[in-house]
Amino acid sequence: MTKTDLQRNAGLPFDPSLVASIRVNTPATLRRAATLPARRSLKRDWQAAWLARAISVIDLTTLAGDDTEGRVRRLCAKALHPVRADILDAIGLPDLTVGAVCVYHEMVPAAVAALQGRLPVAAVSTGFPAGLSPFHLRLKEIEASVAAGASEIDIVISRRHVLTGNWQALYDEMAQMRAACGAAHVKAILATGELGTLRNVAKASMVCMLAGADFIKTSTGKESVNATLPVSLIMMRAIRDYERLSGFKVGYKPAGGVSKAKDAISYLALVKEELGDRWLRPDLFRFGASSLLGDIERQLEHHVTGRYSVGHRHAVG
Numbered sequence: 001m002t003k004t005d006l007q008r009n010a011g012l013p014f015d016p017s018l019v020a021s022i023r024v025n026t027p028a029t030l031r032r033a034a035t036l037p038a039r040r041s042l043k044r045d046w047q048a049a050w051l052a053r054a055i056s057v058i059d060l061t062t063l064a065g066d067d068t069e070g071r072v073r074r075l076c077a078k079a080l081h082p083v084r085a086d087i088l089d090a091i092g093l094p095d096l097t098v099g100a101v102c103v104y105h106e107m108v109p110a111a112v113a114a115l116q117g118r119l120p121v122a123a124v125s126t127g128f129p130a131g132l133s134p135f136h137l138r139l140k141e142i143e144a145s146v147a148a149g150a151s152e153i154d155i156v157i158s159r160r161h162v163l164t165g166n167w168q169a170l171y172d173e174m175a176q177m178r179a180a181c182g183a184a185h186v187k188a189i190l191a192t193g194e195l196g197t198l199r200n201v202a203k204a205s206m207v208c209m210l211a212g213a214d215f216i217k218t219s220t221g222k223e224s225v226n227a228t229l230p231v232s233l234i235m236m237r238a239i240r241d242y243e244r245l246s247g248f249k250v251g252y253k254p255a256g257g258v259s260k261a262k263d264a265i266s267y268l269a270l271v272k273e274e275l276g277d278r279w280l281r282p283d284l285f286r287f288g289a290s291s292l293l294g295d296i297e298r299q300l301e302h303h304v305t306g307r308y309s310v311g312h313r314h315a316v317g
């Protein structure tokens with residue numbers, strides 16, 4: 001998928017009364033999310049199809065202080081050929097790639113050179129993960145990432161705007177970041193584990209969408225609590241509400257700590273039930289994940305051969 005395949009969210013004017021009216025039924029949300037992993041048991045062939053689908057929507061990620069160009073090149077090779085050819089043949093899939101590769105700004109040139117336009121490169125810009133570098137430098141970082149060839153930018157919001165209820169400031173920040181992205185697609189990372197309440201998550205989701213976020217994303221992967229099913233339920237319902245208001249479909253990206261194939265299936269099931277099949281494609285859904293692919297590949301190998309291989313046979317990067 002190239003950037004031209006992705007629709008852009010034009011946003012809507014800031015509406016403080018809309019934001020103030022947002023409510024969340026926390027006990028009901030927690031109950032609904034808790035039923036999901038227990039209810040889902042898929043038949044063998046369907047399971048392979050869902051796991052292949054999960055791979056196709058991974059933003060294959062390396063976001064480590066010791067990243068090197070060599071690691072990014074290996075990650076890109078894996079992104080283009082995420083599953084061994086014999087396993088793909090056995091499950092009847094001619095070809096499969098992940099959704100995108102996600103790296104720090106400094107690693108964008110290495111990823112762009114390795115992928116040669118075959119997959120999008122997403123950059124975490126704006127002083128990731130805290131998002132506390134000077135604001136004008138965060139905007140400059142976005143522009144530099146786009147100039148280096150990133151076609152998707154994952155920005156991080158200022159958590160303090162949420163924690164102090166300064167929704168106008170959050171809207172303005174998001175709108176300026178979106179503008180700095182130019183033609184690149186923008187994903188807003190809410191860092192939900194640091195927002196205090198599910199109501200704050202719902203409000204922050206809506207404000208970022210009003211300000212033009214093309215995707216909303218749970219976490220950087222660096223908070224102590226990252227993607228969860230209850231948070232995902234709230235964010236997906238906010239996406240539904242925004243579609244009712246604007247007619248626009250915003251994408252969703254759970255990220256951080258999604259490392260097991262069975263968790264990926266729970267997320268996909270939630271997307272299907274809350275948003276519908278249209279969201280089960282890379283233009284509207286991504287997993288931000290560094291180690292999920294290895295577990296899925298292991299499960300697919302088991303599906304085909306009846307045996308589990310050791311985890312290090314499916315190393316990524």
Ligand SMILES: O=C[C@H](O)COP(=O)(O)O
Nearest residue numbers: 220221256257288289290
């Ligand atoms: O955006 C992606 C996350 O940083 C990846 O988190 P993870 O390493 O827990 O999979």
